[in-house]
Amino acid sequence: MIAQMFFIGFFGLAAVWFGVVVFRTFSMVRSALALLFSQTALGALFLSMQAEFLGVLQIMMMATEMSIMAIFMVMFMMDPGGLGEMDMTHQKRLSLGAGLVSFIAAVAVAVFVDWGPVAGVAPDAAQQTVDLGLELLGRSMLIFETAGITILTAMIAATAVAIKPNANSTSSHRRRPVSINNALDSGMRRNNGRSNRGHDEQ
């Protein structure tokens, strides 16, 4: 019990700290990976709350997601390395206020609401997995299927949005939209402080 309490506190602290780091650092890759570690700490938190399947799943999924996040940062930010140390925030005071207010409100709810009796023991991991499987393919199959369809739709929609608009008409060379490779190269270029010509004409 004590150990569980300690672990929950520790991993929760780690998650929050990394979450803060996400918005404190200048280097975009750092912030993406900080987000990753915050999510991983959450996975560990789930594990210490005996939700084994969820914990492992969280740890597995978030790694890929956040790495992709990182590469997008590198592609789309003007200063992914954070060498320029430029500030990329606005309406700071309002945001801080909103964050604090929501935090305090949530904590207040958490403290003052009477959560009723607390269950001591959770079913063991294998049993949990079996139950979850039966639940997914049994009572809440419809929800599960809907989630799957939703993901599929999102994939298709994202691809459709992201496809290069005029892929086949290479006639106007100078007004060709910026392609991902150029973005990657330019990200690299900015990162290294060198400048290689040849992409600038495009």
Added chain:
Amino acid sequence: MNLIATAILAPLSMMVLILLLRRLPAVLALLGAAVSLIAGIGLLSNAFNGVAGELILPGLPDMPLRLVATPLTAVLSTLVAIISSLVLVYAVGYMKQDSEKVRFFATMLLFVSAMQTLVLAGDWILLLAAWELIGLSSYLLIGFWYRRPGVRSAATRAFLYTRSADLGLYVAVFILIANAGSSDIATTLNTSGGVAVATGLLLLVAAMGKSAQTPLHDWLQRAMAGPTPVSALLHSATLVAAGAILLIRTAPMLPSETLLVIGIVGGITTVVTGLIALGERDLKRLLAASTSSQYGLMLVAVGAGVPLAALLHLIAHAAIKSSLFLGAGVFQHSRGSTALADLEGAGRDRPRLFFGFALAALALAGIPPLSGFFSKDAIIAASLASPNALVLASFALAGTVLTGAYMARALHTLWRGETRKRNIAGLGWMSAGLAGLVTLAVILGAAFPSIETLLHQSLSENTLAQILGLSAALGGLTLGWFIPGQRLLGPLLPWAQQGFAIAGGFDTWVVHPALAIARSCEQLERGLYNAALAVGRFSLDMGRAVRWSDDRGIDGLIFSLVRGTVELGNRARTLQSGLIHREMAITVVGTALIFVATFVVLFI
């Protein structure tokens, strides 16, 4: 009981494989059919050893889907497997030129597996599903050459006919399940009384649709638009057979009144479609019409209370009719058309093929010792033995005579006339399939006693029936050979050639009434329209009066209100910046306000 699963899954998996690989479809299709055939034979041997298999899959909560291998279903599934594999062998040759083999063989396999499911189904729900699958795949197959003119409409027509008749099956099944409280066919079979009569009639409707009984016989002839192997499969052992199989399986529960209705419908069908066949100008359409008439004979047998005879005739007819169709397909390839006028003398080109065709035709006419003889005699004997022998027997005999007549007509046309020989691609495969089927058609008669023992029933030997049947068949043959069909029909000719549209036909039964209703509706519409116009005029006058009063007074009020709204809107627009972060900030603040408001409302 993995044999059942194999019999169904083998074609299905092969279909999936074909669709995945998109390569060498013929080989895979033959493989699937062969495996399913082996499984079917295994089932049959089990049935001979008295082992009745059952495979129960988890289905609806308290109605599991089940596949059963009783002797009857085992025999049927073996039949389906044999016919389909031989037809597939033939199709390898027939489709040699076609560019879309993948689609063709995949659909055929889907069809076969659906039919196996239907035959082996042990409960109504699975049977319904298989029924629908058959309808779908037959639609796909009939419409296979969907680019050719008329094919699409033919496919759609066939689909709609069967569908509209399927309603009967649905209602019947729901009644049965609701009545017996279980979806198992065996348990539902011992319902009786009024429910049995009603469901029997409904099932009859479904069967009429699927096996093209009058007045729903029209679609079958149009369905000739599909490739020949398709029509061979459709007509012999699968689609059309489904109706008869349905009635044969439910025969134990049908009361006498329903049986009489069934018999009469079958009888009418066999005569009417027989006449149509006599008047036909196209070989395949002739065969199609004869199919309906043969199934009419089976219904007569069912109506006479001897489903066994119907089953035997179903089996014999399956082999015979498929071989006839395959022969017709060869002739079609050699002459490039199926019109009898073009086919004159096509038989002389290939005497061996014609010999096989003729054997099958004689078998259909019921000449001993070919298989048709025994089954037809069984039917005639059954009709003679039945309580209302007068009606049924006369129908059966008439059907036999007509059968002989149009078969002889077809043979006559094929034999007379000059020969124009032309080489055909893939003749080897085709004649292989044809030979196998003809052999079946010839020797199946020998297998009937064993089937009777398998089903623990026996047919009453009746010499009178044999004499009558034989004489009827011979008479029909002579008539058809020596007198051309048109003359034979006499005054009936025009009706027969338009498929007895007045005697039946979908159009008179549905289309004209629908049109009449539409016309009356249109009249009503017109009246309403005029009334509405009158009301409109009146209200227009009212409106003029009101506007005259409106212009004074009320407008001022309205306009001021409008101005106020517009200004409010302009103020609101400044709030809406289009910048994501500001929008989000507004959202958050708004949510917070909502929370506070609810809190206040709830607790203070």
Added chain:
Amino acid sequence: MSIELLLALITGAALFGVGVYGALSQTNLVMIMMGVELMLAGAMVNLVAFWRYLHPDNPAGQMFVLIVMTVMAVEMAVGFGVAIARFRAKGSVEMEEAAELKG
């Protein structure tokens, strides 16, 4: 009222607050998405905590967490699709410059 539950809930609240701050304060689309992810993560912590300490016998709670993960993935996919499209069109994903939605 057990300390573990309270700790977990406070963690969730803190993550949510940080997420709100990030989503509001960042100028870059991807960073905003990070903020949203953090908010969702806070929600997930609460869900798991409620499942574990209030209804450990009901797997529906875990199912709910799975759904939230799905939502995260969907949000990533669509957000990045939009980001790519915008970067092609405008050459940046700075939200300060994106006022096309103004009506």
Added chain:
Amino acid sequence: MTTLLLLLLLAFGAYLVAVLEDWASSGRFQLAAPLLAGLALLGRESIVPRKPDRIFFEVGPVLLLISAVLAATVIPLTPDLIITDLATSALFINAALVYVLVALLMGGWGPDGAYALVGGWRFLGQLIAYSMLIVMPITAVAMRAESLLTTQIVISQAHLWNILYQPLGFVLFFIAAMALAFLPPFDLPTAKGELAGGVEAEYTGVRLAVFRLGRLALIITLAAATVVFYLGGWQGPWLPPWAWSAIKILAVTATMLLAGRMMPRSREAHLLAWCWKLGIPLALLNIFLVGVLVLVFP
């Protein structure tokens, strides 16, 4: 105790893999070569490039090693020689191995170098290609074992090994495993020829040694996972379980090392196209077939 033993075994295996790899690449079979190379690396000065991202630069190699070792903790060598018998071991292996990607990203970003950077991001594309092919065959395996426990999975193959029960899944998993361990022909992140070593380019001395060690551990772990999932784990006649495990693992490792030697290096675009257009449908087909087998022939 078990932990210590297994870690020693892992280190020993890594050494053997190093020998094998040296043999496969240079053709000379000498047991001492890796030792000498390691000593040389330890001895050499370890340079820190200009303007690095210090944290990532240091953490990268260590994280690689850690993730490999973590994945190894749920792999049973004998029925009871396993560190943690998680209830979701089969999933946990993936979870641990995904961090190989993170390690490579860090190692590629940390040193401020173009080649390393390209290598690191390349591996991201590679992951998007292979990860599905790691997860879906494992799904099929778990379907047959009706459990995620690695021990259960091994026991479920008592009568018929999965390599015969679902060969398709084995092939896919094997290829994906090679891509995960960035062995040739999938060694995009550390391509010697085009990227001058890619992620490894900027590392020297101790860090490089740790990096290499982690990579070796990764290979041996993947081989062990293949053995557990498809080759019946410790099962086998006559010999004791641990011997069978060792033999199978070494055999699989040798196959992995030799398989890609002769092939040209694959481009990540081609890899993606192949994996998503061919691999994933095949994996789905595999799952379908296994499902039918499990249902029809229980």
